[in-house]
Amino acid sequence: MSQHSFRDTHAVCTERFAIELPSPDELVIALAGNPNTGKSTVFNALTGMNQHTGNWAGKTVGSAIGRFRHQEHSFTLVDLPGTYSLLSQSADEQVARDFICFANPHATLVVTDATNLERNLNLALQVMEVTDRVVVAVNLMDEAKRKGITIDFVKLQAELGVPVIPMTARSGEGLNELKEMLWKVALGHVTPTPKLTTYSEQVERAVTALLPQVEPLVSGVLRSRWVALRLLDGDESVLQALEQYTLEHPRLFSTGDVVIPS
Amino acid sequence: MKQGQIQQLKNLMQNLQQQDTTDLRDQIVSDIYARTEEIVTQTVMLPENKAQHEFDRRLDNVLTSRWLGYPIMMLMLGTVFYLTIAGANLPSSMLADFFFWIEGYLTTFFLWLGTPAWVHGVLVEGLYRGTAWVVSVMLPPMAIFFPAFAILEDFGYLPRVAFNLDRFFKKAGAHGKQALTMSMGFGCNAAGVIACRIIESPRERTIAIITNNFVPCNGRFPTLITLATLFMGGAIGLAYGSLVATAVVVGLVLVGISVTLSVSWLLSKTMLRGIPSNFTLELPPYRKPQFGRLLIRSVYDRTVFVLKRAVIVAAPAGIATWILANIQVGDASILQHTALFLDPFAQAIGLDGYILMAFILGLPANEIVLPILIMSYLSTGAMTEMSSLVELKNLFLSNGWTWLTALCMMLFSLLHYPCGTTMWTIAKETKSTKWTLVAILLPTSIALSVCFLVAQTVRFFGLV
Numbered sequence: 001m002s003q004h005s006f007r008d009t010h011a012v013c014t015e016r017f018a019i020e021l022p023s024p025d026e027l028v029i030a031l032a033g034n035p036n037t038g039k040s041t042v043f044n045a046l047t048g049m050n051q052h053t054g055n056w057a058g059k060t061v062g063s064a065i066g067r068f069r070h071q072e073h074s075f076t077l078v079d080l081p082g083t084y085s086l087l088s089q090s091a092d093e094q095v096a097r098d099f100i101c102f103a104n105p106h107a108t109l110v111v112t113d114a115t116n117l118e119r120n121l122n123l124a125l126q127v128m129e130v131t132d133r134v135v136v137a138v139n140l141m142d143e144a145k146r147k148g149i150t151i152d153f154v155k156l157q158a159e160l161g162v163p164v165i166p167m168t169a170r171s172g173e174g175l176n177e178l179k180e181m182l183w184k185v186a187l188g189h190v191t192p193t194p195k196l197t198t199y200s201e202q203v204e205r206a207v208t209a210l211l212p213q214v215e216p217l218v219s220g221v222l223r224s225r226w227v228a229l230r231l232l233d234g235d236e237s238v239l240q241a242l243e244q245y246t247l248e249h250p251r252l253f254s255t256g257d258v259v260i261p262s
Numbered sequence: 263m264k265q266g267q268i269q270q271l272k273n274l275m276q277n278l279q280q281q282d283t284t285d286l287r288d289q290i291v292s293d294i295y296a297r298t299e300e301i302v303t304q305t306v307m308l309p310e311n312k313a314q315h316e317f318d319r320r321l322d323n324v325l326t327s328r329w330l331g332y333p334i335m336m337l338m339l340g341t342v343f344y345l346t347i348a349g350a351n352l353p354s355s356m357l358a359d360f361f362f363w364i365e366g367y368l369t370t371f372f373l374w375l376g377t378p379a380w381v382h383g384v385l386v387e388g389l390y391r392g393t394a395w396v397v398s399v400m401l402p403p404m405a406i407f408f409p410a411f412a413i414l415e416d417f418g419y420l421p422r423v424a425f426n427l428d429r430f431f432k433k434a435g436a437h438g439k440q441a442l443t444m445s446m447g448f449g450c451n452a453a454g455v456i457a458c459r460i461i462e463s464p465r466e467r468t469i470a471i472i473t474n475n476f477v478p479c480n481g482r483f484p485t486l487i488t489l490a491t492l493f494m495g496g497a498i499g500l501a502y503g504s505l506v507a508t509a510v511v512v513g514l515v516l517v518g519i520s521v522t523l524s525v526s527w528l529l530s531k532t533m534l535r536g537i538p539s540n541f542t543l544e545l546p547p548y549r550k551p552q553f554g555r556l557l558i559r560s561v562y563d564r565t566v567f568v569l570k571r572a573v574i575v576a577a578p579a580g581i582a583t584w585i586l587a588n589i590q591v592g593d594a595s596i597l598q599h600t601a602l603f604l605d606p607f608a609q610a611i612g613l614d615g616y617i618l619m620a621f622i623l624g625l626p627a628n629e630i631v632l633p634i635l636i637m638s639y640l641s642t643g644a645m646t647e648m649s650s651l652v653e654l655k656n657l658f659l660s661n662g663w664t665w666l667t668a669l670c671m672m673l674f675s676l677l678h679y680p681c682g683t684t685m686w687t688i689a690k691e692t693k694s695t696k697w698t699l700v701a702i703l704l705p706t707s708i709a710l711s712v713c714f715l716v717a718q719t720v721r722f723f724g725l726v
Binding site: 087091092093117118119121122125126147148149150151152153155156159160197198199200202203206210213214217218227229231232233234236239242243246 | 265267268270271272274275278279285286287289290291293294295297298299301302304305306307308309459462
């Protein structure tokens with residue numbers, strides 16, 4: 001991953017994603033999650049009335065942007081479209097993926113539904129493949145309790161390798177813990193170490209074979225393991241996005257010479 | 263990053279694509295799922311409610327069974343239509359009576375005011391009568407159909423329908439999720455088109471968008487139901503009349519679904535070639551429907567919404583139609599001239615000039631096709647009073663209708679170009695003039711050819 005700096009995030013957000021940040025010190029948090037997980041409730045709970053709806057440049061997908069303060073820091077929370085994965089090519093999923101990959105947010109918050117973790121964790125695992133700075137919120141704890149579901153959070157956190165915060169956004173339970181963790185991760189006080197998915201032998205062999213070729217091409221821009229997986233996946237939209245985002249803003253991603261596209 | 267680096271990545275991907283990586287692709291997805299499952303089994307303790315689970319599984323085995331799934335599906339669909347058709351008759355004619363009773367007073371009031379005849383014409387015979395027809399023909403079926411459909415949805419049955427249809431869509435080279443977006447189209451095609459966003463690949467999404475129009479939306483159901491009731495159910499009042507009418511509507515829906523599948527197949531073999539992508543459809547647990555909340559929500563969210571839209575479009579269309587029908591050029595009105603002009607062509611596809619005219623004027627919303635037609639007939643025909651469905655049938659008969667006319671109008675309504683709102687939505691979603699044109703021209707040519715074939719065949723064998 002590129003060394004993340006405030007200046008980069010600020011410039012990419014304003015220029016590419018049409019999100020105005022009030023100051024270069026603003027901490028940017030991407031908010032991802034499956035549809036119907038209470039993601040908007042989390043968004044509202046964090047930002048209160050401090051939000052407005054924005055539209056992505058060139059996309060029909062609308063998105064809400066909100067702000068909150070914690071520990072003397074100001075945060076901008078970008079609500080990404082609800083998606084089940086980052087793997088496929090629906091407009092919603094591309095928007096979510098591109099923001100997490102290319103806007104360089106200081107942290108990505110993945111909201112999951114405590115009553116349906118099995119479906120929800122897929123997205124968290126995929127986000128963790130793209131970036132280290134992930135916080136997982138397990139929302140709807142009240143419903144899980146009502147249904148008699150119990151979750152071993154110590155173990156879950158160990159299995160994922162990223163901070164996991166149980167919460168009930170509706171009643172505000174866990175909200176402060178979440179803000180505190182986002183603050184710590186965004187400023188680098190806590191460095192998550194995602195436990196990445198080990199794929200089956202066949203896939204791992206193919207990834208290993210690809211890495212030496214991919215590594216020098218994407219280092220400093222994207223995680224090469226993830227790019228190798230997308231190449232195997234045959235996901236051309238990733239390359240299109242890479243082209244679009246890195247060539248339009250070469251100085252933001254340049255690892256050496258700056259090339260202005262003709 | 264440099265252009266050259268991206269080009270190198272592209273080359274790498276191309277090389278990989280020359281090898282067969284389908285296995286790897288599936289493997290990547292299933293490995294992530296396996297990892298999630300592993301984490302969840304280690305960290306989540308589920309309560310013991312095996313009994314519920316077992317019940318769901320058994321029910322699924324029946325509702326999504328290869329043999330029983332489809333008959334049950336048709337039975338469910340049929341029941342909803344039957345309830346709608348059988349239940350809407352009486353309130354419909356009561357509403358019509360009520361509105362035309364009021365119309366009498368309105369006319370008296372305008373006479374008393376001493377306004378010129380054309381003011382009364384525009385406001386009462388145009389605006390009021392058009393709107394009153396929309397409300398009395400559409401409100402009762404909607405008030406029954408929507409809650410009934412919502413109950414099926416809330417119970418968890420609709421995802422099973424999608425599951426049943428999934429394999430057909432895959433065979434047609436389309437995406438399984440299209441079964442879901444198609445179902446949404448039954449509510450409103452514009453909503454169905456927007457729902458196509460859930461389909462990942464642009465190719466499959468385009469197929470789903472173009473074919474969404476082939477299932478009848480709320481705006482067209484009243485037309486289909488009314489015509490089926492009038493002409494297919496035999497004489498009104500017959501005990502089995504509603505059943506026959508139901509069968510006809512179910513049949514039309516099935517025609518719509520098969521056209522959807524055939525056109526999807528055709529597109530996926532020609533303009534939109536490719537391999538259908540995989541998806542896992544999750545079947546949610548069955549739930550006890552929350553009747554009270556459902557009733558309120560479907561009345562407010564759907565019935566009132568659709569009705570409001572219909573009235574907003576119908577009111578100005580009513581005025582326009584009345585004006586077209588009342589401005590005389592030479593010996594006939596503009597409407598008559600146009601209808602006369604369209605008539606030979608319309609007759610060839612089993613319709614008449616007025617019906618075709620109604621479809622053209624009804625472009626803004628399908629809800630108003632039937633009201634416009636009625637208004638056109640009224641302004642030229644003999645009837646002055648509209649008090650029940652029997653009178654409506656007489657109006658049609660006096661304008662030369664046969665069961666073939668009704669059938670062709672139903673087929674045309676089912677298959678013709680999308681309404682204005684849907685067209686606009688398609689243009690916005692595809693961001694392509696080409697695909698928008700395809701989405702308009704393809705259904706139109708299908709509607710024209712099917713109606714032509716049906717009309718000519720029936721006439722050739724002398725069946726009417």
